[in-house]
Amino acid sequence: MATITAPTAGHIATGEAHAHEMSFLRKYIFSTDHKIIGIQFLIMSLVFLLVGGLLAMVIRWQLGFPGQAMPGGGVLPDTMAPDGIVLPEFYNALVTMHGTFMVFFAIMPLLVGVFGNYLIPLKIGAPDMAFPRINMASFWIAVPAGIMMIAGFVVEGGHAAAGWTAYAPLSERADLTGVSMGQILWCISLIILGLSSILGSFNYITTVINLRAPGMHWFRLPLSIWALFVTAILVLLAMPILSGAIIMLLFDQTLGTHFFGPAQGGQPLLWQHLFWFFGHPEVYILILPAMGFASDIIANGSRKPVFGYASMVFAILAIAVLGWGVWGHHMFMSGMNPTLGTSFMISTMLIAVPSAIKVFNWLGTIWGGSVRFHVPMLHAVAFVSMFIIGGLSGIFMASTPVDIYIHDTYFIVAHLHYVLFGGSLFAIFAAISYWYPKMFGRMMNPFWAKVHFVITFIAYNGVFFPMHQLGLQGHMRRIFDPNEYEFLQHLQGINTFISISAFVLFAAQFIFAINFIASWFVGAKAPDNPWDDNGLEWTVASPPPHGNFATIPRVFRGPYEYSSPLVEEDFLPQNRELPPQPAASAAHT
Amino acid sequence: MEKAKHAHPNYIGIFFFLAALTAVELGVAFLPWPKMVLILLLIFLAIWKAALVALYYMHLRYEPNRLRLLAIAPLPLAVILVVAVTREFRW
Amino acid sequence: MAHATAMLDDDMMAPPRGYEQGMGVYNEKLGMWVFLGSEVMFFTALIGAYIILRVAHPDAWKPPGEVLNVPLTAINTFLLICSSVTMVKAFAAIQDGNLAGLKRWLIATVLIGAGFVGVQVFEYMHLMSVGFVPSEGLYGSTFYTMTGFHGFHVTVGVICMIYVTWRAFRGKYSAADHRGVEVVGLYWHFVDLVWIILFTIVYLI
């Protein structure tokens, strides 16, 4: 089954083909091997995913059973939850840190840090990243950022409590929240994390531009690589905006400058503009790689070439370009110039078009296929169906008059979880189960993986679908106790239902965690190419050796030549050289 | 793109040019002209100087077109941000 | 300048061999340009905030020369231009394989760069002593943030330059491979370029 690697032009540039003896420290801790760094990111971000999930459970406890003692909550200090009863100031910190951990420390590193690192060199046929040491630095800079962000919980005054969007002046004046050190740590941690992301992304960009194997021209790149490449550009250009804005916020807090505080002419709206000028590209950073993985996996699962490869690429580019011109849709109610609001509404509406192109092309890919329901495919299909819901709810909010009503309600919370959990996280589950055999040389248990999928899919919809209904009844977000309001009291039943679903959802994730950890040690040995995929990474051993390829592979075709009439099997690896054939006889092989 | 191995651009010449432009800037800044004219003039001079540095000292002039494009790619974003947000106050 | 054609016989200053046609330059240079893209956006945040605040509150700023010392800064600007030309001379020297010239010009660059930082520190101390502090309205806030982060970049540049100089003294560069000199040079000129913009909008307008 293994394909013969064709003799290659050129020579090995930087990577050593043979792993030589290295100390444990060099090999697994301060490794410059992109595969090890990818796995390090994987472990780190799964831990943060767990942290974010735990915080969500406390949030759901409070909303589902307000004012009641949380089981096991007694371990929390009195400044957070005396006798297990959540305090309002703790609640605000919970929401803030849930959003922060999930967006910056879980989903973004999972998509970009893990798969950007692991897949880019393997899929383009390079021995490693262009700058392996900077790559290592990018991981080891992220670690202290994470530790600092966790440390915020135990400092005096509690953790940052101004929302993950940290709107000024709430975030810059300690007297308004009672939080000072927590917010400062939040700022510094994100500045450091930003540096880490920038170091990672300029590495990816250089690698993709300069180190594609011969024959891997732009329109033969797998869509996952296209997506990661474009995402890296977005990270590169968006993160420094956030860093700059946060630095100003930090100076407002510590040096007494006046950027965002109105006392001496600062502009609270300036913070929002800067934050969302970063923030909207950021949400596309969180979805584009997911779309890329889904494309790869759906083509594989359907045994069919991707429908409309070129339009998929152009849709990615269009999303990335248009994504810079829509940030104002988060600020329709902020007091922004209403004429500006109208322009942002139109651009936001337009950005739905490339997403629609992608959805239709996924459908087109499945159409006429021969669908294998392996675990990654299940998650990828769930991704498509859930992203449709999340994307369509975005249209409601894009419409300025409707947003007047639903802005800052649970409708937004529903939207963001449909795109972030239903979108990004399902695609991450898909990608982890797809590339797990390559990463660890073992298969995950398919039975338990399917159980995990089914429970997650059902419980997830039980958590987030009813949130639309809450939002339509006017239920505001970020409130500690909706029962303060008469018009929300009749919604307690829904809130309790959501919470119970959330606990089920959380519990189901342990199936995944155990499967993930146990398979590492006892999973069935993985073949080189368990999914019959065409990508270059599947032509080398699982896990691939240091330096990836014995010689730089040569690429003869695009990555999605499934069910090609040229060969017997229903897949045709990118680097298999076919003997020249007369075109006529090729048709009936 | 002169073929000769030792032909360098006239770096010293550029240096004197930059110094002269700086002197002009200093002169212009304190002219009693309308503020708007001064601002436009000064920005024009600054861009001129910046372009000299990018083209010669950073030798963009001698790089492939693709790299030049990459170098200026972020600039439109800066313009979009500033133009849109200033419309909050002046339009 | 003809380095692309001049270096035909070396590997390191050419795009990586054996791969698809990429950007047409070697990795470190491409990487630095990509990184500079992110620096552009960082300064966009700071300078953009300044422009926006200034449009919103034009009278929070004093006329040029009233608070800030323009002649002193003009000298500093001149210093930075000087350091740019010494840098590029260092680059030209090593292109010709002139290691002695490289060392000489690099030392000059380090010294002038450090001089710039020194003058800026002096300027800060003076301004603070007369009460112009970062919390002094929008003027102080934007002034210190923008020039401070520029100064920080210059400092980082000087440190990198010291490292490159140290390597030059160990004979690590040659006509065939002087990637470090060129790449740090790009960064250095970029910082100079940012100063050109800052000098105009902060001190002269």
Added chain:
Amino acid sequence: MNWLLPPGASTFAGEIDWLYYVILWVTGIAFVATEVALVWFLIRYRARPGVRARYYHGNNKAEVVWTSVTAIAVLVLGLMSAGGWNRIKGRDSVPPNAFPVIVHAKQFEWEITYPGPDLQLGTADDFTVRNQLHVPVDRAINATLTSEDAIHSFFVPAWRIKQDAVPGMRIQVWFQPTQTGEFEIACAELCGLGHYRMRGSVTVHSEEEFDRWHRNGGQLALGQ
């Protein structure tokens, strides 16, 4: 329980709710069409022995069709929304004869300032009431939103109106209630510890009742 939007009580409710339902229909159709197609394809094209997938790379005509249909749909929705937005939030949408009030938000209450009998704000006879907004029915009200400390958001769900109150800014928002009765003001923007209980009440009076209340400087209980 109402599974769609709760009843509205201002002139904006009709327009906003209508737009909401239009979008619900458009996205609903897109939703059903795509999800049904997805499930149907998955079942119809499941792997079966001896059946090979079609070797097919796409179809430009199909791309053009779905791209333009979506583009037209979203553009039409956008244009439909633009009109309503201008009528509700446009800078010069406030009716000239609107009754002026100032709503000053601070942690964690709403201070509402009414003009005295001269109907002019900023004069000595203004009076201020905490957390209670009293307005006449069927008359446009022009509220000027200001904030003391953090950003708050003035939200009256029944009126379908929401507007942030930003420190350092004076933001105008207007509305015209269509029903008398009691409603709630919510704060919709995270503003600190007490954000969740920054609640105010709205009383919409009939015209005469409001006049009586107003003449008494908001001090006296309303005689029935």
